[in-house]
Amino acid sequence: MTTEIVQGLPSTHGDHYQLNTTTLIRHSARTYPEQEIVYRTADGGWDRYTYADAYARIICSANALRSIGVGPADVVGILDWNSKRHFELYWAIPGLAAAMLQMNLRLAPEDLGYVTGHSDASVVLVDESLLPVAEALAPYAPGVKTWIVMTDKPLSEIATSLPGVVHWEDLLATADSEIDWPVIDETSTYSACYTTGRPKGIYYSHRGIYLHTLAQAAGLGMRSDDAVMLITPMFHGQSWGLPQAAVYSAAKVVLPGRYVAEDTSVLVDAMITEQVTVANGAPAIFQPMMDYIKTLDVAPDFSRTRLLSGATEPALSLMRDFYEITGADIIHAYGATETTPLVAINGPLKPSLRGRITDEQKWDLKRSQGMPVNGIDIRIVDAEGNDLPHDGTSQGEVLLRGPWIIERYHKLDDDADKFSGGYWRSGDVGRIDTNGYLKLTDRLKDVVKSGGEWISSIDMENALVGHPKIKEAAVVGVPHPKWQERPLALVVTVDGTEVDITEIHGVLDGTFAKWQFPDTVLFVDALPRTSVGKLDKKVLRSRHADLYTEKR
Structure with missing residues (x-):
């Protein structure tokens, strides 16, 4: 397959106008300034503010980072839950042409230290509740020059062994409230995320994130009358791109902060109170949510709700329970850290299949990863790299390419075996049927x-x-x-x-x-x-x- 770029007639469009992610929040804050962002506070309560309020703090956040020397190509790490401040930093850090390092707080200190050093992160913002994680990390991260604590308490009340700690809210209080956002080359890094296992760096561009956002919003049919809850951690894979898609759609945003899988009642209760219509998560979270729902005297009405499910295939019984008890639709999707992550999504039934398949066949089809999203090329190949037919039975490794699919790993020279002819080798085994639905059958290493x-x-x-x-x-x-x-x-x-x-x-x-x-x-x-x-x-x-x- 050719990779040659052919030049046609030059256009008269604004091709110099770069796809910068900051334009997403700027537009929604200007057009829907009254739209709400609801967030969980450190004491377990809930509060809310508006897009306009958030954008004002985003500007101050960017200026505060500038005041301590953060600029283009710098790497700024975040240790935080799905919080108000984390949401603001999603826009402030990349808006300076700096890279936002997503730090998986569940990694061992040695692995997190490797990620911090490999990425050359010099500044790390850490939520007060995660100071023990930062303190365990610090000996393995000598390159970090500034540790910033995010808390509503005064710095005098914070006990920590971290060197040279800076108080985030104090920085914001003195920051300029106006900014002229730089125009950033759209191929510049927006954020960096590292895989688990032997950590490998994936550096996402502004362009890739922007285009992925459009595909995500379209795939979930998101609009300004939606309420979007970010359940998937914001420290991994941009919470599957849902924060950007929510802002692009000017939807209400719900940030549940810290929660534990053993008690997901806080998630269900917030979904009911805030009338959440879009949320993301893994079956390991959705199952305890359903277990809690079954204890309620009255089942909630989630008939408008789309639950984007990833990580592992949701059990058919779980999908049926959500639909039959609450009306919610679990939407099976496919992606990876290397793919930003959306590759395929099992949205509304393909029109050509309506009236042609039984209800049971529809449920079985929902177990598939769905249709590839527009912009993504998928190949299914055998062990010799030969393309296999899309007949629903031939299965082989899934190869992917597209504008938000990785082309190389960061500072990793021995990654040639991860790519083939411009495609990323996913390591997943799958098949595609005659209707274009992708079904993963295993990992190459797990089959x-x-x-x-x-x-x-x-x-x-x-x-x-x-x-x-x-x-x-x-x-x-x-x-x-x-x-x-x-x-x-x-x-x-x-x-x-x-x-x-x-x-x-x-x-x-x-x-x-x-x-x-x-x-x-x-x-x-x-x-x-x-x-x-x-x-x-x-x-x-x-x-x-x-x-x-x-x-x-």
Whole structure:
């Protein structure tokens, strides 16, 4: 496929006008100054202000950063929850042509120190509640010259071992309230995010973020009468691009601050109070939300609500529960840190399928990752790199390219194996059907290779949670002396009691061949997850690597 750029006639349009992200908030603050932003406070309460109020603080934030020397190409890190200040910094830092470093506060101090040093971050803003994280990080981040504490308390009341701490609100109080935003080359970095595992840097451009924003807003049908809650952490992958899409649409924004997966009642209660119509999150968050909803005397009316679901495939039972109990539509999507992240979205049913498929077929289709968004090219290739047909059965690695897809990793010279012919190699295994719907079947590293055949761990997991007594399931391939690998199922049950293996095989029968059934099922209290809510199968494979060799 050619990558040659062909020059046609020059246009008369404003091609010099750069796609800068700050123009998004500037426009909405001017046009919808009264629109609300609702945020959770440090004491667990709620408060609100307007787009106009936020934009005024964004200007002061940019000027405050300038006053301590932040300028173009500098890297500024943030350690914070989904908060009011974090939202403001989303616009202030990139607006100076500096790069916003998204710092995953769940990483180990050594890994977070690597991220800070590799990115050359010189300034870090940290919420008061996360000072212990910053203090643990500091010995591994000698390049950070300024630590800024974000708190409503006076600095005299803050006890910390961080060197040379600056008080953020004090800086804002003396900052200029007017600004002439610089015109930034749209290919400049807007923000930086690092993967988990061995951290690799992905640096997003203003142009990529801007175009991704348009695709995100269109894919979710977002408008100014929407209320958007940011559940996915803002410190990872721009909260999947929802903050920018909300602002582009001039929608009401709801920032839930700090919450824990074990108690998502604060999220549900806020959705009810603020009439949230768009939210994002992983099934690991949506499931406890549904568990809480089922305890309420009256189910909330979320009939206008679209729940953007990522990280792992949502169980069909979870999607049905949300729709049948609350009216909410869980919209399955696909993306990665390297893809900004939106690649495909399972929105409204394709018009050509209306009236042609049954309700059950519609529900089964909702398990797919949906249609590729406009601007993204997807290839499905075999092990030799040959394109596979879009017939719904041929499966291979998913390759991606587009205006917001990574072309290289930051300061990583040995990344050639991650790219092929201008496409990023996702490491995901999938297929595309004749209607254009993408369905991931596994990760290359997670697919179970048994007797020369592949078994989809994802499909088996989703089949298992169809059993009424099974709450969560993980399937991994573990070494086997005869078959190379055999699937091992690890199951969390609803009430903590074990389920007979014949019942488990029963829910798999018809979807899987009998030789594909797991020989062993282990019942566990919880499944390990990564910092972004994905099943940590690397941990599971390591724990049980000797399962079948020990049985010999």
